[in-house]
Amino acid sequence: MKKGNVYRIYPNRGQSALLEQHFGAARFVYNHSLSIKNLMHGKFRVNVTEVDLNNHLISLKETFPWLKYINSQSLQQANRNLLTGFKNFFEGNGSYPTWKSKKDNHFSFQIPQNYQINLTSSQIYLPKIGWMKIILHRDFLSKEFIENSLVTKEVNGEIILDQKLNKEFKVLKTLTVSRTSAGRYHVSILIEDHAPYPEPELFTEETTVGIDVGIKTFAVLSTGEEIENPKFLKRSLKKLVKLQRSVSRKPKGSKNRKKAVVKLAKHHQLIANQRNDFQHKVSAMIIRESQAIVIEDLNVKGMVRNHCLAQSISDVGWSGFVDKLIYKAEWFGKTILKIGRFDASSKLCNVCGYKFKELTLDIREWKCPACKTLHDRDINASINSKKIALSNLNTAGTVGRAYGLTGTSQGNEVGSHRF
Incomplete structure (x- = not known):
């Protein structure tokens, strides 16, 4: 069963600048890949795959060196999101992908792995950005599940849950970082606890x-x-x-x-x-x-x-x-x-x-x-x-x-x- 929980984070001024760079880079890569898809299909009827787009990121970083300071997996995730949009469109579940604008107040990027959560001091580590405060107002996993089913590490007496150490369990999924128009930063942690959805209960007219x-x-x-x-x-x-x-x-x-x-x-x-x-x-x-x-x-x-x-x-x-x-x-x-x-x-x-x-x-x-x-x-x-x-x-x-x-x-x- 998949569930996602949203928590507020509090980056410092330098981390806020890095988050803004990641928002802009993810949007830039998404729009650039969309233009490539439209061009190659419109003129040459060539389907550009995710592998092609990710390989193109190497040359894109040489043209725009500032992309080297961005988490590479977040840029690859932008390409994956674009192709998911095309898939939904051709399956009749969405509209045709369009350009993303910084004026629409929808700022987000995704981190598929290598993030860490300090369960003792309520801090979260984001690659290329660092540790910052997080308000864990609810448990995203029960303490029993973490102790019995996941691997944790102890640093200076603090318990840290590392996504990289638990990659094989496929429990800690993609983490999404977002900012609201009011300037508040949040992270959404997607969890797969592998528990099956319950069978629908029998119902009557009275229930x-x-x-x-x-x-x-x-x-x-x-x-x-x-x-x-x-x-x-x-x-x-x-x-x-x-x-x-x-x-x-x-x-x-x-x-x-x-x-x-x-x-x-x-x-x-x-x-x-x-x-x-x-x-x-x-x-x-x-x-x-x-x-x-x-x-x-x-x-x-x-x-x-x-x-x-x-x-x-x-x-x-x-x-x-x-x-x-x-x-x-x-x-x-x-x-x-x-x-x-x-x-x-x-x-x-x-x-x-x-x-x-x-x-x-x-x-x-x-x-x-x-x-x-x-x-x-x-x-x-x-x-x-x-x-x-x-x-x-x-x-x-x-x-x-x-x-x-x-x-x-x-x-x-x-x-x-x-x-």
């Missing part, structure tokens, strides 16, 4: 819950429980406007403007952290209390094109919530069932099946003309979602086939799968 996500209410369960939308972005809009106005008033290129930009980025980071924490708590509660969860396959990318609802949809974060439900279900042996985005879950009466075609978004309650039942729009939709999913399950015939409807799995907490 299955349907979820209808919304904007006014974050989620409504088929049990009738409503989870209020905290609207973290909306609650912070006044503060964001004030901070953005402060940025606009500062002269471009000035130090005061840079300080104002950092303050604005930190507040955006706070909102993202609040939303992420809320989604983790809600998804954990639903997974813990149900054996099977029914969700709707929403077209979020299409819905955010509606300028009237785009901000509210982005604020609620449906995609991130569903991602958390999916990989937590895999961790704990629960089942995720999906219904199609065109299934009429809101317009159907869950009692008699009457379809109310005149239902619009502004109608929150409606009375069924056939059986006279008064429906709350969201609760009715969640109940219908559950019924549709179980009906599809009976048609499919097996639990395994239904469990396969979850789509792409996620092996760590910071993954980025979309609808």
